[in-house]
Amino acid sequence: xxxxxxxxxxILLLLVSLTLIFNQQIKDQAIKWMSNNRTEQVTKKSxxxxxxxxxxxxxxxxxxxxxxxxxxxxxxPDPVGALGKIAIPSVNLYLPIxxxxxxxxxxxGAGTMKAxxxxxxxxxxLAGHYMTNKGILFSPIAQTxxxxxxxxxxxxKVYTYQITSKAVIKPEAVTVIxxxxxxKIVTLITCADGxxxxxxxxxxxxxxxxxxxxxxxxxxx
Numbered sequence: 001x002x003x004x005x006x007x008x009x010x011i012l013l014l015l016v017s018l019t020l021i022f023n024q025q026i027k028d029q030a031i032k033w034m035s036n037n038r039t040e041q042v043t044k045k046s047x048x049x050x051x052x053x054x055x056x057x058x059x060x061x062x063x064x065x066x067x068x069x070x071x072x073x074x075x076x077p078d079p080v081g082a083l084g085k086i087a088i089p090s091v092n093l094y095l096p097i098x099x100x101x102x103x104x105x106x107x108x109g110a111g112t113m114k115a116x117x118x119x120x121x122x123x124x125x126l127a128g129h130y131m132t133n134k135g136i137l138f139s140p141i142a143q144t145x146x147x148x149x150x151x152x153x154x155x156x157k158v159y160t161y162q163i164t165s166k167a168v169i170k171p172e173a174v175t176v177i178x179x180x181x182x183x184k185i186v187t188l189i190t191c192a193d194g195x196x197x198x199x200x201x202x203x204x205x206x207x208x209x210x211x212x213x214x215x216x217x218x219x220x221x
Contacts, residue, residue, distance in 0.1 A: 031065070031136050034108040038096040039085055039219075044155050046082040053081040055100025057115055059174070062101050064195070065129045065137075069103045084119065084154040086110055086126065087219045091140035094221045097152070101127060110138065113177050113189070119152050120159045120208050123185050125177035130191035130199070138190035141199050150186055150203045151218045158215040161186045161203030168192045169200045176200050 081099035097112065098105035105111040106129055113125035128138025150161040164185075169176060177187050184205035192199045209215050 028131065028136055031107065031131070035095055035137065038082070038108045039094060042082045042085055042096050042155070047084060047154055050081045050083045050099050053099050055081060055112070055115055056102045056105075057100055057113065059101070059113075062106065062127070063103075065103075065107055065131070069107045081105060083112065084152060085219050087151045087221075088140065088144060088148065089151075089218055089221075090145075090148040091143045092135065092221065093138070093140040094219060095128070095137065097126065106137075108137075110188075113187075119154055120157070120184060120205060122179040123177055123183065123187055124152065125187040125189065127189045130195075138188065141188050141190045141201055142192070144201050149206075150188070150201075152186065153211055153216065153219060155211050158209050158211050158218070159186075159205060160207045160209070162206050163201060163203040165200075165202045167200050168197045171196075171198055173198070173200075176202075 081102075082096055083099050084097045085095070086097055087094050096109035098109050099112055100115075101111040101113065106127070110126040110128040113127050117124050128141070130142070131137050131139045144163055144166060146163050146166060148163050150163065152159040152161070177189070186203045186205075188199075188201040190199050191197075
């Protein structure tokens with residue numbers, strides 16, 4: 001019954017998106033709904049399947065989110081490539097994590113920036129869209145502060161990072177996502193200055209815990 005209700009909801013969402021396609025508020029609400037729904041759809045099974053997904057990692061193909069992307073993502077009831085979840089409770093950010101930077105992935109969550117990265121290892125880099133509505137997708141990244149906590153999970157473990165730096169960088173400064181010997185960090189990238197630059201938020205790994213019911217409470221909102 002729950003699955004049927006979700007499918008009905010997706011159909012209704014698509015119809016609303018198509019009939020009110022030029023309404024920014026409707027588009028924002030559609031994205032927010034999809035983000036919440038996709039987060040609920042992350043399962044151990046989807047994560048296992050995602051490991052076999054090739055993913056899209058060509059940064060040059062990433063473009064501003066538009067209504068076509070939203071509509072396309074809305075009619076996909078079970079998008080592949082869901083790797084886990086990210087939460088930054090201090091700025092009310094809760095999103096699914098997808099493999100790669102496809103339009104569908106970035107229309108409803110965060111995307112991994114390198115094909116072989118693993119949570120808790122090296123530099124785990126994620127990208128997401130910055131929206132005019134500051135509560136959607138990666139927009140809350142701009143409100144983060146040094147010292148706040150970032151949580152990642154693959155439903156097996158919960159990885160806790162503490163923000164150590166926040167800066168505006170040039171789009172071509174891609175070395176920020178490179179692995180560095182001995183470091184276990186997370187890097188979050190989104191647009192800044194209307195797309196002319198990028199926010200880069202980094203955090204250092206603090207702990208790795210089993211994904212118990214108590215530990216997973218940080219992903220509830």
